[in-house]
Amino acid sequence: EIVLTQSPGTLALSPGDRAILSCRSSQSLTNNYLAWYQQKLGQAPRLLIYGASTRDTGIPDRFIGGGSGTDFTLTIRRLEPEDFAVYYCQHYGGSPLMSFGQGTRLEIK
Amino acid sequence: QVQLQESGPGLVKPSGTLSLTCTVSGGAIGTSDWWDWVRQAPGKELEWIGEIYHNGNTNYNPSLKSRVTMSVDKSRNQLSLQLRSVTAADTAVYYCAREPLGSSGWYKAFDLWGQGTTVTVSS
Numbered sequence: 001e002i003v004l005t006q007s008p009g010t011l012a013l014s015p016g017d018r019a020i021l022s023c024r025s026s027q028s029l030t031n032n033y034l035a036w037y038q039q040k041l042g043q044a045p046r047l048l049i050y051g052a053s054t055r056d057t058g059i060p061d062r063f064i065g066g067g068s069g070t071d072f073t074l075t076i077r078r079l080e081p082e083d084f085a086v087y088y089c090q091h092y093g094g095s096p097l098m099s100f101g102q103g104t105r106l107e108i109k
Numbered sequence: 110q111v112q113l114q115e116s117g118p119g120l121v122k123p124s125g126t127l128s129l130t131c132t133v134s135g136g137a138i139g140t141s142d143w144w145d146w147v148r149q150a151p152g153k154e155l156e157w158i159g160e161i162y163h164n165g166n167t168n169y170n171p172s173l174k175s176r177v178t179m180s181v182d183k184s185r186n187q188l189s190l191q192l193r194s195v196t197a198a199d200t201a202v203y204y205c206a207r208e209p210l211g212s213s214g215w216y217k218a219f220d221l222w223g224q225g226t227t228v229t230v231s232s
Contacts, residue, residue, distance in 0.1 A: 031217075035218035035219075037155075043224075044204055044223065045204075045219070045222060046222075047216075047218055047219060047220045050217065050218035050220075051216070051218075057220075088154065090155070090157075090218060092218070095171060096170045096171055096172070097157070097160070097170075098145075098157040098160075098170075098217075099157055099170075100154050100155040102154045
């Protein structure tokens with residue numbers, strides 16, 4: 001079973017800071033099928049990154065996905081007030097076919 | 110602009126069957142996308158339930174496979190989810206989502222989501 005572990009659980013930063021979120025997989029991911037989502041309270045998740053590093057349409061270039069194999073990161077350069085939310089990573093492949101990490105809460109310091 | 114809208118009973122009794130519909134508007138359920146269901150229990154992370162292709166092929170989360178059935182009705186542009194023998198642990202917001210085929214290949218991720226529908230399992 002593939003398990004995604006996100007760290008840290010909570011990250012407290014200020015607008016203008018850089019945020020680095022980590023997602024570690026228990027097994028190497030085929031074709032780096034790793035995605036990142038942003039979720040705000042009471043809303044559906046929003047796709048930011050797929051294929052580990054490809055930004056979805058309309059996603060600002062301050063969101064940068066990286067990594068391969070088992071270790072992946074989401075970097076948010078120069079945090080904007082609207083970036084404070086919960087972030088999830090998601091894999092495709094293996095068993096279960098898809099799953100999500102437990103999330104990182106990005107909060108204002 | 111394609112939109113997804115989930116609908117169904119907000120309250121289901123324990124041991125009963127949860128039945129939800131996802132209506133796709135602004136476009137047809139085509140031949141290139143997978144369609145998924147994802148749920149989120151209160152205060153918890155997202156959980157993938159399963160996916161269905163336009164031809165009816167499905168893949169389910171092993172943890173739910175024995176209780177889940179998904180179907181697609183292209184004439185109505187609707188997807189359906191049934192979850193049998195529900196318990197309080199199935200209380201969650203249920204989302205339908207699209208897993209698209211992009212110009213460079215499958216996303217293997219969800220680019221379009223419904224707003225979600227809350228289902229509570231309680232007597």
